[in-house]
C-alpha cells in the first residue's frame with residue numbers, strides 16, 4: 186500500500202454550508218502532509234472525517250487502507266489525533282493524563298508505564314511529569330497533547346493546528362519535536378495549519394484549502410517555482426490609467442501572473458531585473474507615477490494569494506478567544 190490517506194470527492198455539509206466540498210487527495214506513506222488554509226476553510230472538518238469523529242455527507246475516505254465509514258474501528262487503531270483544542274485535564278499531572286489516554290487506547294496494562302516513559306522522554310517533559318497541567322506553559326501543554334497521541338504508536342498521526350496561539354519561538358520548538366517524532370516513529374503526519382512558515386518548514390507536500398475546496402497540492406518549492414522565481418511589488422499613485430497599465434504589464438513576456446489590489450500591484454516573473462526597466466518604460470508612456478517598487482523571492486504567502494485571490498488572515502485573537510472560552514467551559518464543568 187502506497188498511501189496512508191486516500192480521499193475521493195469527500196463532502197461534508199452542515200445545512201446549506203458545504204464545509205468540505207468534494208475534495209480528493211492522497212497522502213503517501215511516511216510523508217508529512219500539510220493542510221494550509223484560513224479560518225473556516227474546512228481543515229478540522231476534514232480531519233474529523235478522517236479520524237472517524239464525523240461522518241461524511243458523500244464521497245470516500247480510506248486511512249491505512251481502511252474505509253472510515255465501513256471500518257471505523259480499524260481506522261482508529263491506526264491513527265492518533267491531536268485535536269485543535271487541548272483535551273487534557275488541567276488538574277491532573279502530565280503523567281496522570283497520559284495514563285488515562287493509555288487506558289482509553291486499550292494499551293495492555295503491563296506496557297503502559299514503559300510507553301509513558303518513552304513519550305515523555307521524546308517530548309522532553311519527564312522532569313515536569315508529576316506537576317499539574319494547570320502549571321504548564323502553552324508549549325508544554327501542546328507537547329503533552331502530542332505525547333498522548335503517540336502512546337499507542339499510531340501509523341498515521343493527525344495534528345490539527347499544533348502551534349496555534351503559541352509564540353514564534355515555541356512554535357519552532359514544536360516543529361522540532363514534530364520532525365523528531367516523524368523520524369523516530371517513521372509515521373505519516375497530517376498537519377493542518379494557517380501559518381505559512383509552518384507549512385513551508387515542516388511539510389513535504391501541501392494542500393491549500395479554501396472554502397472547503399483544495400486549490401492546489403504540491404511541494405512548497407514547486408508551488409513557489411510555478412510563480413516564477415521573483416516577485417515585483419509596486420504601488421502607483423494615480424489610478425486613472427490603471428486598467429491599461431495592468432493590461433500592458435500582462436503582455437511583458439517574462440511576467441507569469443499579476444495580482445492587483447487597490448493601487449498595489451504584484452507581478453510574478455522570472456528575471457525580475459529585466460522586467461523592472463520595462464515597467465518603468467510602460468509607466469512613463471502612460472504617465473503613471475510609481476511610488477515604490479521592490480523585488481523579492483516568492484513566499485508561500487504569494488502562492489496562497491495567487492491561488493485564492495486573498496491573503497490568509499492570521500486571526501490569532503479569534504483563536505485565543507476560542508481557546509479561553511473552551512478553557513472556561515472546562516473549568517465550569
Ligand SMILES: Nc1ncnc2c1ncn2[C@@H]1O[C@H](COP(=O)(O)OP(=O)(O)OP(=O)(O)O)[C@@H](O)[C@H]1O
Pocket residue numbers: 199202204222223224225226227228229230231269379
Ligand atoms: N458542527 C458544525 N455545524 C455547523 N457548521 C459547522 C460545524 N463545524 C464546522 N462548521 C462550519 O464549517 C466550516 C469549516 O469549519 P472547520 O472547523 O472545518 O474550519 P477550519 O479550517 O478548521 O477553521 P479554523 O482554522 O478556524 O479551525 C466553517 O464555516 C464552520 O463554521
Ligand SMILES: [Mg+2]
Pocket residue numbers: 228229230269345346
Ligand atoms: Mg480548525
